[in-house]
Amino acid sequence: MSNLSGAPAPLGRNLALRVSLMPKDTNVHGTIFGGILLAHLDIAGAIATRPHCDLVVTVKMTEVIFHEPVYVGDVVSFYTSVTKIGRTSITVHVAVEAQRYGDPGTFVKVTDADIVYVNVGEDRRPTPITRREAASV
Numbered sequence: 001m002s003n004l005s006g007a008p009a010p011l012g013r014n015l016a017l018r019v020s021l022m023p024k025d026t027n028v029h030g031t032i033f034g035g036i037l038l039a040h041l042d043i044a045g046a047i048a049t050r051p052h053c054d055l056v057v058t059v060k061m062t063e064v065i066f067h068e069p070v071y072v073g074d075v076v077s078f079y080t081s082v083t084k085i086g087r088t089s090i091t092v093h094v095a096v097e098a099q100r101y102g103d104p105g106t107f108v109k110v111t112d113a114d115i116v117y118v119n120v121g122e123d124r125r126p127t128p129i130t131r132r133e134a135a136s137v
């Protein structure tokens with residue numbers, strides 16, 4: 001199985017988000033700023049909660065590991081898997097892979113993170129997750 005970029009599609013994970021980052025997203029080293037990746041991690045993980053939750057807030061990001069730098073123009077894919085569903089919380093693992101700019105045959109695992117979201121009601125207070133069965137987004 002392969003995805004549109006030609007990379008092998010990791011089994012049991014969903015491609016939640018794919019972006020190419022710009023010079024405005026860089027740090028003083030000229031590589032992509034970690035805070036930009038954190039924002040995309042948060043968005044990708046939240047998308048992965050959609051089959052189960054209508055509205056979530058992020059309560060915790062753990063084990064965010066930046067394995068390798070991301071460069072301007074890389075195509076960055078955020079793969080998600082729901083690893084735990086609690087009463088009101090849901091945990092998502094996000095694995096990030098960069099397809100190198102100018103070298104489309106090279107795919108590098110750049111980041112991993114575990115993110116805990118809480119399902120909330122309109123009052124922004126925790127509410128039980130009732131859609132516990134897996135569904136695709």
Ligand SMILES: CC(C)(COP(=O)(O)OP(=O)(O)OC[C@H]1O[C@@H](n2cnc3c(N)ncnc32)[C@H](O)[C@@H]1OP(=O)(O)O)[C@@H](O)C(=O)NCCC(=O)NCCS
Nearest residue numbers: 056057058059060085086087088089090116118124125126
């Ligand atoms: C998330 C929030 C609603 C939780 O409120 P709370 O009063 O702590 O809620 P509860 O104690 O009932 O816990 C709710 C769930 O969150 C989990 N939780 C709370 N704090 C946690 C933490 N630090 N780490 C992991 N899980 C946590 C609880 O284990 C519980 O999960 P469960 O129901 O599956 O067992 C509240 O802390 C909040 O609004 N935080 C700000 C969220 C935010 O603005 N995020 C950034 C922008 S999206």
